[in-house]
Amino acid sequence: MNKSIKRRQTVIILLVLAIISVLTYVSSGRITGKEIYVSTMSRQNGLISYHLWVDGTFSENAKSTYRREPLPIALTALHLALLTDIPKTVTFKEMTNNPALYRATCQVNLYYLVSLFFSVWWLSWLLTRSHWVAALAIIGTWVFFSHNWTYINSLRTEICGALFIVLGTAAVVWLVQTRRPISAILTGLAFGALALTKAASFYVALVAMPMLAIVLILQNVRQWRQSIWLVLLASMVYAAIVIPWMVRNYVDFGSFAISQGGAVVLMTRAVKNSMTEEEYVATFYVYSPASMKEYLFEPFLGFRSADLQPGGRWERLSRNKPGDTEAIKEGNVAMATSLYGKAGALIYRLRNEMAA
Numbered sequence: 378m379n380k381s382i383k384r385r386q387t388v389i390i391l392l393v394l395a396i397i398s399v400l401t402y403v404s405s406g407r408i409t410g411k412e413i414y415v416s417t418m419s420r421q422n423g424l425i426s427y428h429l430w431v432d433g434t435f436s437e438n439a440k441s442t443y444r445r446e447p448l449p450i451a452l453t454a455l456h457l458a459l460l461t462d463i464p465k466t467v468t469f470k471e472m473t474n475n476p477a478l479y480r481a482t483c484q485v486n487l488y489y490l491v492s493l494f495f496s497v498w499w500l501s502w503l504l505t506r507s508h509w510v511a512a513l514a515i516i517g518t519w520v521f522f523s524h525n526w527t528y529i530n531s532l533r534t535e536i537c538g539a540l541f542i543v544l545g546t547a548a549v550v551w552l553v554q555t556r557r558p559i560s561a562i563l564t565g566l567a568f569g570a571l572a573l574t575k576a577a578s579f580y581v582a583l584v585a586m587p588m589l590a591i592v593l594i595l596q597n598v599r600q601w602r603q604s605i606w607l608v609l610l611a612s613m614v615y616a617a618i619v620i621p622w623m624v625r626n627y628v629d630f631g632s633f634a635i636s637q638g639g640a641v642v643l644m645t646r647a648v649k650n651s652m653t654e655e656e657y658v659a660t661f662y663v664y665s666p667a668s669m670k671e672y673l674f675e676p677f678l679g680f681r682s683a684d685l686q687p688g689g690r691w692e693r694l695s696r697n698k699p700g701d702t703e704a705i706k707e708g709n710v711a712m713a714t715s716l717y718g719k720a721g722a723l724i725y726r727l728r729n730e731m732a733a
Contacts, residue, residue: 389508396512397494400519404490404529410483412531414473419531421445423482426453426532427469443626444637448573449537456485486529486536493518493540500547503554524668534574541571552607553592556600561607564589565614572619576639577646579619586612641724648720652693659684659691687714 414420421437422445428436429450436442457463461481463472472478494515501511522528528535545567552560572579586608593604619635627633634640652660662670662680674680685695692698693716701718704710708726713719 386508389512393498393508393512393515396515397491397498400494400515401487401491404519404522405484405487407523407526407529408480408483408487409530410476410479410481412527413479413483416531416533418445419533420473422450422453422532422534423472423479424469426450426457426482427472429454430457431465441629442637443630443632443634446534446574446576446636447622448570449532449534452488452537453482453485453532456488457482460484483530483532485532489536489540490519490522490529493536493543496540496543496547500543500550503547503550521666521668524672525666527667538571538575538578541567541574545571549589552589552611553596556593556597556603556607558607558610561611562614565611566618568611569615569618572615572635573622576635577642579635579639580643582615586615641720644724645717645720648723649716652716656691656694659694663691663694 412419413423424437425435425442425445428434428439430453434441435447435450437444461484463478463481467478472482497514497518498508498511501514502508505511522536527533545564548560548564548567551557552564568578568582568585572582589611590604590608593607594601597604623633623635626635630637649660659680662674662678663685665674670680670682675682683689684691686692687699692714696715696717698714698718701713701715701721704713704718705721705725708722708729710719710722710726713722
């Protein structure tokens with residue numbers, strides 16, 4: 378590489394670093410934490426993080442739990458302990474009522490966002506070998522979150538999950554390109570971190586690892602032993618991260634699982650398999666971020682929020698429909714209107730049958 382090309386590459390890299398720095402600065406100023414305790418997930422994550430920080434227990438209301446995935450909670454507790462000046466004498470109620478405190482707590486998302494920028498940069502470069510494409514991808518990532526700031530202003534796990542999805546994807550691409558043990562180790566680390574952030578991804582990894590082995594073998598049949606060894610290495614690292622937490626939950630709660638909600642999520646997804654073709658198309662609208670509903674689906678594609686109301690053509694796709702609460706309490710699947718309600722009723726009935 379001659380000096381002029383090297384100089385140009387250096388300038389581009391510095392430019393990308395400058396873009397990340399500016400976006401980080403702007404993002405920091407927009408974190409208010411005002412939605413930190415709005416959703417059930419965010420509030421539970423905040424409560425468990427608080428107890429992990431204050432008394433070193435993974436608990437809520439002095440009761441040990443495995444309700445939520447551990448990694449985002451552990452990172453939030455670490456953030457509170459090392460990177461804030463919030464005194465441990467503060468109560469959780471004070472944490473929820475003081476804007477300065479919940480803004481400080483939500484600053485943990487800034488680290489996820491910055492790490493996501495670098496992960497997007499790495500993945501884009503691996504795929505295109507262009508830092509310009511990487512810069513555009515970073516800006517696009519920020520534009521998405523800037524229009525969906527609820528992920529930054531709460532303790533929901535979407536941004537943390539996005540980080541490990543992108544990092545894991547980059548690690549897999551690197552593994553396929555280089556076939557180096559370090560890339561296999563990073564793949565296992567990223568997939569393990571993702572499983573401890575989003576429990577449903579645990580089952581994805583069980584399928585992804587064999588598929589990765591097939592890809593590596595087809596890439597170079599003569600080195601099939603190396604391919605299997607690399608995937609085994611990634612799988613062992615993955616297991617070393619995930620299994621200890623599952624063992625903890627089995628010992629304490631009798632459940633060999635990452636989180637209490639993981640099985641519920643899978644059951645809900647299974648019930649959703651009964652949706653019609655029209656409902657399936659509508660899910661892209663229903664479960665999309667608010668900004669995409671506002672700027673894309675409603676003005677250009679003809680979707681309407683009214684269709685989610687009782688009697689609407691997509692009423693089964695949203696939560697808390699009339700009669701759902703009663704149906705869940707009775708375990709009456711047919712009585713529930715929404716797919717969430719039907720899943721809740723089925724889960725309630727199955728739990729009662731297993732306990733009998």
